[in-house]
Amino acid sequence: MKEPIWTRERKAPPRETLSREQIVKTAMAILDSEGVTGLSMRKLAARLDAGATSLYWHVPTKDDLVDLLIDEVWGEIDVPEPELAGWRSGALLFGHSLRSAVLRHPWLPEVMYTRPSLGPNAMSLGSRGLVLFEAGGFADHDIDLAMSSVMSYVLGTVNAEVATREMVRKSGRSEETWVSEMLEQAQAVASEYPEMQKSVRRRTSLGLDSSLTENFVFGLDALLDGLATRVTK
């Protein structure tokens, strides 16, 4: 198993030139605004006024670059110290922080599952999360289970949320017209499924934004309720 990119050491950069930091920063901007398919090594290089293959001196492969970008996102996520917030509200805060980081970087779910996250920020995040759940009073064995339940729920929900938002964005239409077009299409297809019709109608009472937030909060709250009963002391 090959050594991950964070621990491979680099030579010192002697004069002004492309830098890994610069590359990461620009790549992040492209990814945030144009998504995974919008990031190519050629385009990235062009935006840096460089030749495509020059990047390869600073970053071994595109995959490694993406590893760096993912860890950058992990670094944006808060996990409160348990003594400041208490377990329950700490976990709530963590969930919200994770959600908003992913909303800022909607490309994350598309790439994060294809590789292990072993970067420094990922490690630190995991570590602080475990501290929080441990302080919450879970049995040894349940600490990991509880923590990973929360992460999975949040990522699962946000993944769907991001997918919806990206579909709106790519359609080029306004949020309202997209919703109404989508509605029309769903209604047409759902004519034999009265349950779906009702559901679609129910879901459009709020705006898209509040609807998605409500959805997220409802499930997270329920999950935390369920987890709370597993606290042993």
Place this chain on the structure above:
Amino acid sequence: MKEPIWTRERKAPPRETLSREQIVKTAMAILDSEGVTGLSMRKLAARLDAGATSLYWHVPTKDDLVDLLIDEVWGEIDVPEPELAGWRSGALLFGHSLRSAVLRHPWLPEVMYTRPSLGPNAMSLGSRGLVLFEAGGFADHDIDLAMSSVMSYVLGTVNAEVATREMVRKSGRSEETWVSEMLEQAQAVASEYPEMQKSVRRRTSLGLDSSLTENFVFGLDALLDGLATRVTK
């Protein structure tokens, strides 16, 4: 917004030839065994002893083909009738059925979020799910929220699970050696993170398979507990 592929009608197939069903079936086999990157139109055509572009007579684009494949998977998932199982165990069964379908088709999470699921099987699945939660006694507004919480949790968890299993598969190593190699690497990187060290050690007491199943069940159970307190009647 363009009409989705299920409702666009086709001409009748007059003589023996390639068929959409055949293409879907072969594509499914490739996808299941080689994953998303393993499916190309040329390879698919080759396996059908056809020219690459011949496929395009039967299927408008590769994306449309993938839409068909996704809906095929939705068709494999059970949702019990509420009178047979009751809400709680019905939801449990649904979750397990969804999980095992995704484990059979590990490519699903990679592609399902990039498009809306409006195929007939998706509709029917959604519809039966809603019936189950409605019968469970959730308030009108909560039916959708509860159902989508469960789906998100399951998909989130299984997404991570599939990612792990795929990493093992692609490494070419046996499960045990992969786990131990991964462990070694994590330990090396995690030296400054004692919490992670402990967690890694805790997680390796069971085999990979039981560990992943336990993880899945723990969170699903907690979530359903939390949802149960939201039932109003």
Place this chain on the structure above:
DNA sequence: TAGTCACTCGCACACTGTACGACAAGCTCG
């Protein structure tokens, strides 16, 4: 002045989805 290191970059390869247009086989109609 010679040599070495740090860095840039053009070219080329194998691969992708799919538009286009040429071609063939079978059916229907006159």
Place this chain on the structure above:
DNA sequence: CGAGCTTGTCGTACAGTGTGCGAGTGACTA
């Protein structure tokens, strides 16, 4: 029987991808 339409196949071509290779450049050291 023959013409023409429909159904279906497929070779070629285009624009795009990540990246290995090797040549080239400028600055610093000995």
